[in-house]
Amino acid sequence: DQQVKQNSPSLSVQEGRISILNCDYTNSMFDYFLWYKKYPAEGPTFLISISSIKDKNEDGRFTVFLNKSAKHLSLHIVPSQPGDSAVYFCAAHNSGGSNYKLTFGKGTLLTVNP
Amino acid sequence: KAGVTQTPRYLIKTRGQQVTLSCSPISGHRSVSWYQQTPGQGLQFLFEYFSETQRNKGNFPGRFSGRQFSNSRSEMNVSTLELGDSALYLCASSIPTGAYEQYFGPGTRLTVT
Numbered sequence: 695d696q697q698v699k700q701n702s703p704s705l706s707v708q709e710g711r712i713s714i715l716n717c718d719y720t721n722s723m724f725d726y727f728l729w730y731k732k733y734p735a736e737g738p739t740f741l742i743s744i745s746s747i748k749d750k751n752e753d754g755r756f757t758v759f760l761n762k763s764a765k766h767l768s769l770h771i772v773p774s775q776p777g778d779s780a781v782y783f784c785a786a787h788n789s790g791g792s793n794y795k796l797t798f799g800k801g802t803l804l805t806v807n808p
Numbered sequence: 809k810a811g812v813t814q815t816p817r818y819l820i821k822t823r824g825q826q827v828t829l830s831c832s833p834i835s836g837h838r839s840v841s842w843y844q845q846t847p848g849q850g851l852q853f854l855f856e857y858f859s860e861t862q863r864n865k866g867n868f869p870g871r872f873s874g875r876q877f878s879n880s881r882s883e884m885n886v887s888t889l890e891l892g893d894s895a896l897y898l899c900a901s902s903i904p905t906g907a908y909e910q911y912f913g914p915g916t917r918l919t920v921t
Binding site for chain 1: 839841848
């Protein structure tokens with residue numbers, strides 16, 4: 695049972711345009727969401743996060759939007775740069791109970807073309 | 809501040825052998841988590857340790873085990889290796905209070921032949 699889904703395995707965008715990566719979740723107990731970027735042969739790097747009490751969080755070129763009613767979040771990258779080409783993972787956390795783990799989606803490969 | 813380190817970076821083993829992977833967390837981080845990444849499967853949670861105690865375990869067979877030492881360093885062990893255990897094994901550390909960002913090491917690439 696996949697609780698965090700990234701339905702687009704890949705996305706290709708032109709340099710300077712907006713990249714939108716999507717993520718859906720099924721577990722309503724998730725209350726904290728994160729995005730990670732991963733280059734080949736490296737570990738994932740934390741990008742940005744959002745708490746369920748917010749609907750938007752912005753950090754430079756990166757903005758994450760959360761729609762709790764739709765159980766959907768998205769990562770916007772504006773403007774996209776070739777160095778943004780990587781696999782992006784969406785992750786979710788349930789801070790209640792004794793759940794000390796992140797649940798990850800399968801990732802979306804973003805390619806930004808010069 | 810030094811990041812999460814994992815050793816070895818690459819490992820080749822044969823079926824039936826066992827393997828031990830090591831992880832040193834960021835200084836001051838007391839929670840260490842392990843994940844398995846295989847092509848097309850994202851990151852699958854293995855287990856999490858805090859203060860030498862396993863607090864959570866993923867859905868993996870008992871061949872996968874781990875431990876944490878008093879200095880927060882952690883090891884994971886896989887016994888009786890199978891071909892399907894070939895994967896990138898990632899360790900992440902965090903301060904388990906408030907926000908829950910985890911910081912990952914570069915991983916150990918395990919190949920089972």
